[in-house]
Amino acid sequence: MVGARLDELNGRLLIQCQPGQAKNAARVAAAHDTGLVLTGHTPGPVVRALREHGFTGPILCDAARYAGRRRAFAESGPGWSWTAEQHDLGLLALTDSGYLAEHDWPGLRRILAGAARQPGQVLPVLPLAARWFEHSVDGLVAELNRASLPVAVAIEHQKDPFSVRYLIRGFLSLLAAEVPVVLLRADVSAVAALAHGTHAAAIGTTTALRHVYPRTGRLPVPRLPSISAFVPQLLDYRPLPTIAARTAPSWHCDCPECDGRPLTTLARSARPEASAFRHSLSAQLTLHDHLRDHPAPVVGWHDLCASALAEHRALAESLPDWHTPTNLRAWHQLTRLPAAVRNPPRPAASS
Ligand SMILES: [Zn+2]
Incomplete structure (x- = not known):
């Protein structure tokens, strides 16, 4: 225990x-x-x-x-x-x-x-x-x-x-x-x-x-009652109908729940909600497992953000209402360069 x-x-x-x-x-x-x-x-x-x-x-x-x-x-x-x-x-x-x-x-x-x-x-x-x-x-x-x-x-x-x-x-x-x-x-x-x-x-x-939402102010508008699932390639959740509408075969998942199957199979499972729930958690845990084994996890995370942002950009070109998660942009911009380059040592004062 x-x-x-x-x-x-x-x-x-x-x-x-x-x-x-x-x-x-x-x-x-x-x-x-x-x-x-x-x-x-x-x-x-x-x-x-x-x-x-x-x-x-x-x-x-x-x-x-x-x-x-x-x-x-x-x-x-x-x-x-x-x-x-x-x-x-x-x-x-x-x-x-x-x-x-x-x-x-x-x-x-x-x-x-x-x-x-x-x-x-x-x-x-x-x-x-x-x-x-x-x-x-x-x-x-x-x-x-x-x-x-x-x-x-x-x-x-x-x-x-x-x-x-x-x-x-x-x-x-x-x-x-x-x-x-x-x-x-x-x-x-x-x-x-x-x-x-x-x-x-x-x-x-x-x-x-x-999240922890503020006590006052507007709470987020409840979403339509569609089931969402985490898409590892996007590092974000999307509704199952959105995943199903996308025909590219590249959205497979290697988490233990999916075992390499395409994400489109979630919507066709006997209990889509339970399948999406378990896959979404398992997929994020799988990402973490891979990063933990990465020789430089921060670089690994940066590369994941870069690749997800590229996928979002490609989708946004054909889908004008496509939402790219702002957290990926923020993490990507902040970790774009090694710390030594982000915070260069001050040059010695010239004599
Ligand atoms: Zn999965």
């Missing part, structure tokens, strides 16, 4: 899911030797059921008190009973932190101090407003180093936090902290985060679990 210790999460891409999705998600996770982040208030029965059914991978429990319109705020501090329940289940405990608005330094210290006082290994959750990554990262790193506690971050943004370059830059600076950083609630950018040295990261199974 793994998952009660932080070092056992090292380098793992986890699946963040709702309790009702845990059985299907665990099947995929087990095939890739990874684990789950269960999201909800009462994970106990699901954790016990997963263990009884033989799932031995790591499990984290995210209370998600920081999300939604009725969210808790960081000032309330982490609760003891929530972490005690996870320890009783044999798990590494996440705190049930409230939301950390920009500049809420007292709230940040409250979460870190509250976690430090609790017995057993506790991973403080920092649900951060995106703006923390614009001007406050150095202070944030200093607080984390002072607390000397590993942390799990979830990042609030109206759309996709990793679609803006200041946030990617800030997130990569956060990784300079002397403590391990885990990323929760992400999309395929979780794969990128791992390539850049994040201790562990979680991809969400639904749009809501891939």
Whole structure:
């Protein structure tokens, strides 16, 4: 059994899911030797059921008190009973932190101090407003180093936090902290985060679990009820009818669920929703497995973005409404050149 210790999460891409999705998600996770982040208030029965059914991978429990319109705020501090329940289940405990608005330094210290006082290994959750990554990262790193506690971050943004370059830059600076950083609630950018040295990261199974939306403001308009699937060549999700409409035979998938079959077969399977669910997770985990074995994962991720952007460009030429994901552009632009070229040493002052 793994998952009660932080070092056992090292380098793992986890699946963040709702309790009702845990059985299907665990099947995929087990095939890739990874684990789950269960999201909800009462994970106990699901954790016990997963263990009884033989799932031995790591499990984290995210209370998600920081999300939604009725969210808790960081000032309330982490609760003891929530972490005690996870320890009783044999798990590494996440705190049930409230939301950390920009500049809420007292709230940040409250979460870190509250976690430090609790017995057993506790991973403080920092649900951060995106703006923390614009001007406050150095202070944030200093607080984390002072607390000397590993942390799990979830990042609030109206759309996709990793679609803006200041946030990617800030997130990569956060990784300079002397403590391990885990990323929760992400999309395929979780794969990128791992390539850049994040201790562990979680991809969400639904749009809501891939984001933390602001409390106020417009929530995204619900999509039409079509089933979507992750297309590895695009590094993005697309509706099955879109995948089926595309006749090029190049969209095959080498994830264990598809075993080389074309993605068009997902729509023809007996249970398209379940097939698309398992394929989408498995395909992203396969990408991560390949990158982990790459001699230079950052270069590998950059090349994946370049090739996906080329595929998007080709499609956009014939499909005027085609949407190219902005996170790929942001990652690609930011990692276009080696660090030594991006930040050249200053020339010595001439005498
Ligand atoms: Zn697949």
